[in-house]
Amino acid sequence: MPKARGVPGAQGGLAGALNASLKSNGGIWFGWSGQEAEQFTGSINYVRSDEGVTTATIDLEHQDVEEYYNGYANSTLWPLLHYRIDLTKYEREFAKGYERVNERFAQSVLPLVEPDDQVWVHDYHLLPLGERLRSHGLNNKIGFFLHTPWPPTNLFVSLPYHERLVRSMLHYDLLGFQCDAWLDSFLHYCWKELGATVDYDTGAITFEGRTTIARAYPIGIDFEFFTAKGNTGEARQAQQRLLSSTRHRAAMIGVDRLDYSKGLPERMEGIARFFDRYPEKARDLVFIQIAPPSREDIGSYQDIRATLEQKAGQINGARSDVDVVPIRYVNRGYSQEELYGFYRGSRIGLVTPLRDGMNLVAKEYVAAQDPDDPGVLILSRFAGAAQQLDCDGEGALLINPHSADDISHNIHIALEMPLAERKARFDKMITSVREENVQRWAENFIGDLASTGS
Structure with missing residues (x-):
C-alpha cells in the first residue's frame, strides 16, 4: 500500500x-x-x-x-x-x-x-x-x-x-x-x-x-494503547492519590484545554447551581477541573482563564469548610497514565463543550472505567461524540451546556444512579469506544x- x-x-x-x-x-x-x-x-x-x-x-x-x-x-x-x-x-x-x-x-x-x-x-x-x-x-x-x-x-x-x-x-x-x-x-x-x-x-x-x-x-481513540496505561504503576498511583485525597467523597472530573469552546464558565455555573440546590452535597461530591493553558498570546484565552479562576474561587468561597473544598481547579497538564488513573477514580465524567468536533476526553473517560463499578458520563449534545455515545438514550447523559439547570439536574441524576443502570450504560458506550477506534x-x-x- x-x-x-x-x-x-x-x-x-x-x-x-x-x-x-x-x-x-x-x-x-x-x-x-x-x-x-x-x-x-x-x-x-x-x-x-x-x-x-x-x-x-x-x-x-x-x-x-x-x-x-x-x-x-x-x-x-x-x-x-x-x-x-x-x-x-x-x-x-x-x-x-x-x-x-x-x-x-x-x-x-x-x-x-x-x-x-x-x-x-x-x-x-x-x-x-x-x-x-x-x-x-x-x-x-x-x-x-x-x-x-x-x-x-x-x-x-x-x-x-x-x-x-x-x-x-x-x-x-x-x-x-x-x-x-x-x-x-x-x-x-x-x-x-x-x-x-x-x-x-x-x-x-x-x-x-x-x-x-x-x-x-x-x-x-487508540483503545488498546490507552487501556494498557491502566496497567502502569503511574496510573494506579494517580487513581489512589485521587481516591485518598477526596476522603470518600465522589469525584467528578473535567479535562479540557483552556479554551472558550469548552464551555468551562458555563460548566462552573451549572456546578454552582447544583451546590445551591443541594448544599449538603458539598460533603458528598468534589469537582476536579484540569485545564492546561493554550494559546496564551491571544487575548480571548487570557480572558477565559481569568473568568474561570474567578468562578472557581466564588464557588469555593461560598461552599468551603475547614475540611471541605468543593472545587479543585488545576491549571496544568498530566501524562496519559495519570489521566487514566484520574478517570478511573472518578464517579462522574463532565464533558460539556459549547461546540466540539468530536471530544476524545469523553471516549477516554469511558475506556478507563472499571466494568464492575463504572462511572457516569455527562456529555454535551453539541460535541461530535454525542452521536456515538448517546446510544439511543442508554449511554451518556446528554445535556445542554448553556443551561446551568440542565447541568445541575444531570449531576444529581449521575450521583444517585444505581449500579445496575451505570453498568448498563457503560456496556453500551464501551462497545462503541472499543470498535470505533x-x-x-x-x-x-x-x-x-x-x-x-x-
Missing part, C-alpha cells in the same frame, strides 16, 4: 490520533516545527521516532506565526468554526498570511511526495493546501480531514471571501468531517452558496467539472481516498 503523507495542523488529540495512524500505515508527518526563524528558508528538519514515524518540519518567520497561526487560524477560523462570530477577528493581513504560509507548506512538502503516495491533510490551519498542491501539478490522491465543527451556512458567510476558501477545499478528492451534523452544514453551504450539485446520499459534490466526496468519519477511522478514510477519482 502506498504511504500516507500526513500534513497535520495542530496538536492535542489530533497528534495522538495521527501518530497511531502513521505507526500502522507508515509515511511522513509533515508540518510546522513550532519554532520561529529570522527568515523563511523552507529547509526541512527530519526526525525519525522510535515507532518508525518520520517527522519532517519547517520553521516559520515571526510574521508568519502572528498572521497565520495566532491570526487567521486561531483568531478568525477557530472561533468562527465554533459558532463564536462575536470573537472572530476579520483582518486582511491575517488572511494574506494564511495564504502565504499555505503556499510555503505546499512548496516545501512537494519534493517529499512520491508518485504513488496519498496525501492526507489535517485541520483548519491548512484548508487551501490541496488547491495549492494542485496548482503546482500534483495529481496524487489528496484527502482532507476537519477536526473541528463546520458551522451553519448563515454563520460561515460572515467570513470575507468565504466562497474562495470553500472553492479551494473542493480540490481535494475526499473531505472528512467528524459527524453528520458538520457534514450536513458543509453540503448545505456548497449547494446554497456555490450552486454545486450535491448528492446527500453519497456525499458527492460536483462543481466546475470536478467531483469531491464528503463524508463523516468519527475519530476514535482510531485504527478503524484511519482505515476507513485511507481506503475511501484510494477509491476516489483524482
Whole structure:
C-alpha cells in the first residue's frame, strides 16, 4: 500500500490520533516545527521516532506565526468554526498570511511526495493546501480531514471571501468531517452558496467539472494503547492519590484545554447551581477541573482563564469548610497514565463543550472505567461524540451546556444512579469506544481516498 503523507495542523488529540495512524500505515508527518526563524528558508528538519514515524518540519518567520497561526487560524477560523462570530477577528493581513504560509507548506512538502503516495491533510490551519498542491501539478490522491465543527451556512458567510476558501477545499478528492451534523452544514453551504450539485446520499459534490466526496468519519481513540496505561504503576498511583485525597467523597472530573469552546464558565455555573440546590452535597461530591493553558498570546484565552479562576474561587468561597473544598481547579497538564488513573477514580465524567468536533476526553473517560463499578458520563449534545455515545438514550447523559439547570439536574441524576443502570450504560458506550477506534477511522478514510477519482 502506498504511504500516507500526513500534513497535520495542530496538536492535542489530533497528534495522538495521527501518530497511531502513521505507526500502522507508515509515511511522513509533515508540518510546522513550532519554532520561529529570522527568515523563511523552507529547509526541512527530519526526525525519525522510535515507532518508525518520520517527522519532517519547517520553521516559520515571526510574521508568519502572528498572521497565520495566532491570526487567521486561531483568531478568525477557530472561533468562527465554533459558532463564536462575536470573537472572530476579520483582518486582511491575517488572511494574506494564511495564504502565504499555505503556499510555503505546499512548496516545501512537494519534493517529499512520491508518485504513488496519498496525501492526507489535517485541520483548519491548512484548508487551501490541496488547491495549492494542485496548482503546482500534483495529481496524487489528496484527502482532507476537519477536526473541528463546520458551522451553519448563515454563520460561515460572515467570513470575507468565504466562497474562495470553500472553492479551494473542493480540490481535494475526499473531505472528512467528524459527524453528520458538520457534514450536513458543509453540503448545505456548497449547494446554497456555490450552486454545486450535491448528492446527500453519497456525499458527492460536483462543481466546475470536478467531483469531491464528503463524508463523516468519527475519530476514535487508540483503545488498546490507552487501556494498557491502566496497567502502569503511574496510573494506579494517580487513581489512589485521587481516591485518598477526596476522603470518600465522589469525584467528578473535567479535562479540557483552556479554551472558550469548552464551555468551562458555563460548566462552573451549572456546578454552582447544583451546590445551591443541594448544599449538603458539598460533603458528598468534589469537582476536579484540569485545564492546561493554550494559546496564551491571544487575548480571548487570557480572558477565559481569568473568568474561570474567578468562578472557581466564588464557588469555593461560598461552599468551603475547614475540611471541605468543593472545587479543585488545576491549571496544568498530566501524562496519559495519570489521566487514566484520574478517570478511573472518578464517579462522574463532565464533558460539556459549547461546540466540539468530536471530544476524545469523553471516549477516554469511558475506556478507563472499571466494568464492575463504572462511572457516569455527562456529555454535551453539541460535541461530535454525542452521536456515538448517546446510544439511543442508554449511554451518556446528554445535556445542554448553556443551561446551568440542565447541568445541575444531570449531576444529581449521575450521583444517585444505581449500579445496575451505570453498568448498563457503560456496556453500551464501551462497545462503541472499543470498535470505533482510531485504527478503524484511519482505515476507513485511507481506503475511501484510494477509491476516489483524482
